[in-house]
Amino acid sequence: MTAILNRSLPYAPWIVPHQRRLPGVMPLPRADWLYLDDAYSAQMQARADLLATHRDNVLALLPEAEVAAQELLEEVLHDLPQHGFTIRTEEITRPDKVRIRADFARPLWTLGHLLQADFCILQKQGDEHVLTGAVLCFPSSWTLHEKLGKPLLRIHVPVESYDTGMGRRVQRMFDGMRPEQPLWRANLLRYSNPDLYQPRAEFAPKDKSGAGDYIRSERQCLLKLPRSGAVVFSIHTAQVYRKDLTPAQETALREIDTSAKPVART
Numbered sequence: 001m002t003a004i005l006n007r008s009l010p011y012a013p014w015i016v017p018h019q020r021r022l023p024g025v026m027p028l029p030r031a032d033w034l035y036l037d038d039a040y041s042a043q044m045q046a047r048a049d050l051l052a053t054h055r056d057n058v059l060a061l062l063p064e065a066e067v068a069a070q071e072l073l074e075e076v077l078h079d080l081p082q083h084g085f086t087i088r089t090e091e092i093t094r095p096d097k098v099r100i101r102a103d104f105a106r107p108l109w110t111l112g113h114l115l116q117a118d119f120c121i122l123q124k125q126g127d128e129h130v131l132t133g134a135v136l137c138f139p140s141s142w143t144l145h146e147k148l149g150k151p152l153l154r155i156h157v158p159v160e161s162y163d164t165g166m167g168r169r170v171q172r173m174f175d176g177m178r179p180e181q182p183l184w185r186a187n188l189l190r191y192s193n194p195d196l197y198q199p200r201a202e203f204a205p206k207d208k209s210g211a212g213d214y215i216r217s218e219r220q221c222l223l224k225l226p227r228s229g230a231v232v233f234s235i236h237t238a239q240v241y242r243k244d245l246t247p248a249q250e251t252a253l254r255e256i257d258t259s260a261k262p263v264a265r266t
Contacts, residue, residue, distance in 0.1 A: 003194035003214075004042045009240045011219050014188050015252040023170060025222070028184040033221055034079050034115060035236050041096040043116045043196070043237075047137045050197060051112050057199065058137045060148050061108055065121045065132035068230035072119065073107040075225065080114070108135040117219075117236040122174070128152050128167075129174050129231055138196040138237045140189060140218065146202055179226040188256065189216040196237060213242045215253070 013019040013026070050058050061069055081087060084095035090102045092114065100113045111119050112135040120136065122129040128151035136144045147155045152174075153167040177183070191198070192212035219236040245253065 004039055004046060004196055004239070005194065005214075005244075006037060006039045006238045006240050008038075008244055008246070009215060009217060009249060010037045010238055011186050012188075012217065012246075012249050012252070013186050014217075014256070015248050017255075020256065022166065023173070024185040025173065025183040026185065028182040028221060030180055030182060031079075031082065033182045033223055033234070034076065034083055034117070035219060036083055036095065036116065037236075037238055039238065040116060043138075044094070044096065044098070044113070046196060047112055047116070050137045051109065051135075054197075057144065058197075059108055059112065059135050060144050061121075061133035062149060065123060065230070066107075068121050068123060068225060068228040069107040069133055070104050071225050071228050071230070072121065072232055073102065073104060073110055075223070076111060076114065077102060085114075108133060111135055112137060115236075117221075117234040120233040120235070122152070122231045122233060124174075124229070125151070128171060131155060132230075136235075138235070139199045140216065140237070141198055141200040141204075143199045143201060174222075174231050177222065177224040177231060179224045183222045185220050187218050187220065188253070189218070190214065191216055191239075194239060196239065215240050215242055215245060215249075 013024070019026070077087060077092070080092065086093040092100045092102055094100065094114065100110065103110050108119065118134065118136045118138055120134040121132050123132045130149060130151045131147050132149070134144055134148070152170060153164065156167070173183070190212040191214045194214045216237065216239045219238070221234045221236075223232045223234070224230070225232060242250075242253075
């Protein structure tokens, strides 16, 4: 895949020291949950290519998540007009003038062709939320097939900072979420390979040693669906070459590189 870079990094809450601590979530206005940036057209073409050629790797939906996935598509369609989309019956015209049909028989496939973000559906089963469906075109060193059907704590096994204490904190947060109050955070990753599609097995070597010049950040949002109660985890990926960071972002990156404290990199 050709490297897709943003002209600038559109979000970087990690420039503020206290927002580098995990899990680092903050309230988000409901209207700001969905997001588009200057790489929209290029990223959407890449997503269409992946959904056509790697569908089984980037799209999965367990039967118990079908209703939640359809509800998610309804919520997104409701919000799209304020982001430059035009909707006429089932036909959606994107800001780049590409037309997509809203297919409720394939809700995640439809979402994958509308927005840059990946969408993961998590549903409460027993004491934990479990990943029951996702469209994941731009994985950052993980694979959907290894995580599907797994609870949060098991999903994060390779992440050292995500211990049982962190797992309990996150689960309490999920349980207490309200549909009208989304949450968000942004991580900070450094890669030497600029490909947005970077699937890797759980314990395979990662291209995240901290030496790369491609700065990748995921705008991760959490939204609770009002009817099903499922939690949606959206992942909007932006990436720039290091020289295109703002002075404040570059200063923060140097501080993080020299700090021994955990940073929101996951």
